[in-house]
Amino acid sequence: MIAAPASGSGKTVVTCALIRLLQRAGMAPAAFKCGPDFIDQLFHREVTGAAAGNLDAFFSDTPTLASLMARGAVSCDIAVVEGAMGLFDGMAPGTTDGSAYDVARATATPVVLVVPARGASTSLAATVQGFCRFRPDADVRGVILNGCSAHACAYASEAIERECGVEVVGYVPRDDAFALESRHLGLVTAGEVADLRARVDAMADVLAATIDLERLVGLARAARQMEVEPYRSDPVGRAAPRIAVACDEAFCFRYAENLRMLEDMGAELVSFSPLRDPGLPEGADGLYLCGGYPELHAEALAGNGALRSRIRRALAGGMPCVAECGGFLYLLERLEDEAGAVWPMVGALKGAARRGGGLEHFGYIELTCGAPGLYGDAGVALRGHEFHYWRAEFEGDDAVARKPRRERSWPCLVHAPSLAAGFPHVYYPSNPEAARAFVRACDRHRKQGSNEG
Template sequence: MTAVALPPRVMVSAPASGSGKTVVTCAIVRLLQRAGMMPAAFKCGPDFIDQLFHREVTGTAAGNLDAFFSDVHALRALMARGAAGKDIAVVEGAMGFYDGMAPGTTDGSAYDVARATGTPVVLVVPARGASTSLAATVQGFCRFRPDANVRGVILNGCSAHACAYATEAIERECGVAVLGYVPRDDAFALESRHLGLVTADEVSGLRARLDAMADILADTLDLERLVGIARAAQPISVEPYRTAPERAAAPRIAVTRDEACCFWYAENLRMLQDLGAELVPFSPLHDAALPAGIDGVYLCGGYPELHARQLAENRALREQIRDALADGMPCVAECGGFLYLLEHLEDEAGVSWPMVGALAGSSRRGRGLEHFGYIELTVDRDGIYGSAGTVLRGHEFHYWRADEEGSDATARKPRRDRSWPCLVHTPSLAAGFPHVYYPSNPDAARAFVRACEQYGKQGVHAG
C-alpha cells in the first residue's frame, strides 16, 4: 500500500457545545462545494447525528475521528481513507475544544484529534453581548495549550459592526485571524431532540436551509482565508486505513438505512467491505422483506421509538427477521436495532407496540439519560465477536431501557470506577445498547464476517 499525503484540512471547533459548530460546518462545506472544491466532512468523537447532516451536504460522510477509539497513527490513516479523492478535509469538533472523556482531562478531545492529525483549528465563538472580552476568550484557548494550533475565529450571533469592533482586539491581542461572522438569523436554527440535533431526514427542506446558510456566509465569511489556513496544515503522509480481506469471503450483509435506524460508523461499514462483505441497504420501515440472498444483518441504532407504530405495522418483515435469526442467521443489533429485536417497544407517548420478538422483553423510556459516553467492552462469553476476553471500544447514549439488556459482556467507563453488564452475545448474535467501533478491534469485525460466510455456505439464505 502506498503512503499518501493528508489533504489540506481545518477543524471547526468551539469553546463549548451549543456554539453552532454543526450548522457552521455544514455551511462551510457547502461554500467549498460551490467554489468547485470536493470536501470531506469528518466528526470528532462518537456522534452519529452530525455526520447525517454532513452526508446531506456532501452526498457522503467521511467518518468519525476519535482519540479514544484510535491512536495517533490510526487517526491519520482513517483521515487519509475518508478523504481519499477529496481536495480538503473539514473536521467538526465535539463539545468544547479541550473537553475530554472525563472531567479534568483532554484525553479523547477535539484538541487531541487536531494535534494527532496536524489540523489547524478555527474556533466558532458565541459573540452576543461581548466585544473586547472576546479577545480574552480566544487568547485563553490559544494559550491553554501551546500546541493548540488555533489559527482562526468565526464570531457567531453578531452584526457586521460588532464583528468589526471585536476583530481589532482579537487580532492584535491574540495573533489570530477573524475570518468573519455568523449573523443572528433563523436560517441557522435547528431543533433539538434528546440525542442532540434531530436527524437530517426530519428537517423540513433541509437542503434549501443549508443553501440559505451558505448564501449568508458567502457575504460574511472570508472563505479564501479559511482555505489558506487549511492549506498551511503541516505535511503528513500515511497509508490509508484498510483491513486485509477475510480469505475469499463474500457474504451479503443487510444494513438498516432509514429514518428509524440510521446510526452507523462509516469506518465500520468500510471495514466490513474491506473484509469482503457486500453491504445491502434495507429499511425496516418501508421494505416488505429482507434483501434476497443475504447471509447476515446489521441492525444499526437510531430512533425506533419515534417510528414504533410504523415498524409494528410492517409485520411481514418483523416475522421474517425473527424466523431468520431463529434459523441462526448472524446479526449485530446496536441500541435502536436492539430495541427492534425485543418483543415490544414503548413509543414517546407510552404506547407499547409489537416488535420482532427475537429477544424476550420490552423497552420503555428510562428515568433520564442512561449510560452516557465512552465504554470499553469486554466480552465474557464466546460468540459472534470472538472468544471470551475480546475487548472492543464504543459508546452508549440512550434514554430507553429494556427489561433484559444482556449479561454476556461488561462495559466499563474509562478513567472511572464504574461498570455494568450488557450485551446478548451468542455464536450468531451480538445485541445490546453499545455502539461498537470496529477499528478498535478488527478481529471482532472479522469474526462477524466469518460467521456470515459460514451461514451462507449452509445454503440457507434469508430473503
C-alpha cells in the same frame, strides 16, 4: 477543524454552511465529526452527499486517526472536521484525553474557533487568548464570531488579531436560518428537517457575505503535511457474504468506518428498510441492525409484520446478526413509543423496552465479552459508546461495559454464536478482529445455504 469553547456554540450549522460554500467554489470537501456522535454526521451526509466519518481519539490511537482521515478524504480536495463539545473537553472531567484537541494534533489539523460574540467585544480577545495559551500546540489559526453584526465583528477583530495573533476570518450574523430543532438525543436528524438543503443554501448565502472563504482555505493549505496511507483492512480469506444493513428513518446511526471495514474484509453490504421492505434483501447471509429512533417509528415498524416474521425466522435459523441500541430494541418482543403506547417488535429476544427516567449509560465504554460469541472468544474487548433514554427489561449480561477513568461498570450485551445485541455502539477499528469474526460467521452461513430472503 471547526471547534468552539463549548457545546451549543454553532459548530454544526457553521460546518454545514462552510461545506456548501466550498462546494460552490468547485471543491470536493470531506466532512468528519470528532467524537462518537452520529447525528452531526447525518447533516454532513445530507449536505455533502457522502460524510467521511468519525474521528475519535478514544476509539483510535494517533497513527490510526491520521490513517482514517486519509481514507475518508480519498478523492477530496479539503477535509472539514467538526469538533465536539469544547475544544479541550475530554472523556472525563479534568482531562483533554479523547478531545477535539487530541484529534487536531493527531491529524495536523489547524483549528478555527467559533466563538459566541453576543454582548462582548474586547473581552473576546481574552477568550481567544486563553485557548491559544492553554495548549499552544492546539494550533488555533482562526476565529469566526457567532451572533454579531458586521460593526461588532470589526471592533472585536482588531483586538483579537492584535492581542492573539489569530486571524478573524468572518462572522455569523443573528439569523433564523441558523436555527435547528433538538430532541432527546441532540439535534433532530437531517432527514427530519424540512427543506434541509434549501436551509443550508440559505445559511451559505449569508456566510458568503460574512466569511472570507479564501482565507479559510489558506489556513488549511498551510497545515503540516502528513505522509500516511489510507486505512484499510485485509480481506478475510475468500469470504464474500452478503450483509443486510438497516437503513431508513428509524435506523440511521452507524459508523462509516464500520461499513468500510466490513467491505474491505469482503462483505457486500445491501441496504434495506425495516419500515417499508417486506423482506430482507435476496441472498442475505447476515444482518446489521444499527441504532436510530425506533421508538419514534414503533407503530410503523409494528405494521410491517411480514418483515418482522422473516427476521425472526432468519435469526432462529442461525443468521448472524449485530443489533446495536435501536436495532437491539427492534429485536425485543415489545417497544413503548414516546406517547406510551406499546407495540410488537421482532420477538427474537425476550422482553420489552420502555422509556427510562432519564439519560441512561451516557458516554464512552470499554466492552469486554465474558462469553464467546459472534465477536470472538471470551475476553474479546472493544471500544464504543452508549447514549439512550430507553431501558430494556433484560439488556444482556454476556459482557461488561466499563467507563474509562471512572469506577463504574455494568453488565450488557447478548453475545451468542450468531448474535451480538445490546445498547453499546461498537467501533470496529478499535478491534478489527471482532469485525473479522462477524464476517467469518456470515460467510459460514452463506456456505451452509441457509439464506432467508
